[in-house]
Amino acid sequence: MLSATLVGAETWDVQKEGSFEYVKASQVKEFYGFSTLTVEEDFFELETSDLRFSFEEGRSVMMVNGIRHVLTTPNLVRGSEALIGKRDVIFLIDPILRPDHLKKVQPLDVIVIDPGHGGKDPGTQCALGYESELNLIIAKKVKAQLVKQLGDRVRVLLTRYENKTLSLRERVDIVTKYPNSIVVSIHGNGIGGIQAKSIEGVETFIMSPEGVAGYNTANTSSVDQRRLGNNFDQSNAILGTSIHTELIKALPQAKDRGLKRARFALVQAVPVPGVLIETGFLTHPEEHKRLFNEKYQDRIALAVTKGLVRYYNVSRFVNEVFRLREGISE
Ligand SMILES: [Zn+2]
Structure with missing residues (x-):
């Protein structure tokens, strides 16, 4: 690289x-x-x-x-x-x-939005509903915003459009069908016990680089091996920082837990850049109320969309630069 x-x-x-x-x-x-x-x-x-x-x-x-x-x-x-x-x-x-110094960014024709959980797997639950429902609501809003802003320049797909069970394998297979895509997985967070009262906020995860187990963790043995997702370390960073920055700007009430790296199953297994968003804690006494408020969901969706549009523009720009460079060297 x-x-x-x-x-x-x-x-x-x-x-x-x-x-x-x-x-x-x-x-x-x-x-x-x-x-x-x-x-x-x-x-x-x-x-x-x-x-x-x-x-x-x-x-x-x-x-x-x-x-x-x-x-x-x-x-x-x-x-x-x-x-x-x-x-x-x-x-x-x-x-x-220097996003323009990326060696290569795949052309971006498809954005896959993955609402986490669904069906038999409801995810975290709170008094106002299930995480699987919240993820789907936000995913649909992101799709609507993207279509509004990018029109037919990209195709926007969801891994599920209803409350149905989807395995990790099925999610990976959907993404894999579209080599010129990126995937955005949408989740809500949860924590049990006494910490539920105090832990809140937004965090955005991208794949850990090779040699790093997770955020703030020195590398150890097998967890730090290179995975498919590592082909996109730099694209992932641009995607992650773009979305996380927009989320924090759009949600002043939310605690900024940071852009982090982890080896989550989906982002490490897909052959395209990916990001996983934790929109907030359903277990927190105040944050869960915001998450189930439609205006708040709209703000989340708009922020995610802005981050995605920024990434789209960077990928267009980088590919244009490479096309020009190739033209010169011929
Ligand atoms: Zn989840």
Whole structure:
């Protein structure tokens, strides 16, 4: 991959701390043309005129213009030098800053929306209903918005249109039929016991890069193996950050739990880019009421649509750039 070789290049001074590899924030500043790098004892920040990336020492979090992005490697400050995980530069910072440097983005002809659960599997439940119903309502709203905004430029499909049972295999098979597609899986969250009262918020998951088990987790044995979904690490990052950013902007009441990586069954098994959205906690005493409010659902759907349209535009742009480059080299 282009950006992988970039970080491996001689100009980058990769250093090891424990089991993690790091690059210097000062080099990130130079390479990407940030105007300032501020390093404090427990905090550092990179800025351009319209982007602010903030890092806390010892934590695996990066705030991008205030939106939470969970990293795979804890940030470090060593004296006057700030360090960022090499994998986070390759798989998150680079795609955010230079989507046009993606090696390749598949043309996007089909968007598959996957309402989680259904039928015999209702998912999380609360006093107002089942997660499977909520996921389907939101999925249908996203489809309606996408059709409104993109017209016939893309085909929009749902993995299910009614309350029916669908296995993981069946969902993967539907997506696999459309090689030039992306998949957006829609879920609601739940947690049991005493934590139900306090845990709330929105989180967006993309596939963990190779060598990383999940967010905030160092790699161990079999869980970190390369999967099909890793062919799209950089596309996944653009898709994930686009949707998560729009969700947090559109839902000021919701706690921002971050863009995270995990090896969820669907996103690791599909041969196309994918993202899984957790729209909120049905187990939380306040959040579940918002989730079953139609206006709130509309806001979620519109935010997801904006993120998807942004991804669509990036993919169009990248493919256009590649077409032009090929034309020149002929
Ligand atoms: Zn679910």
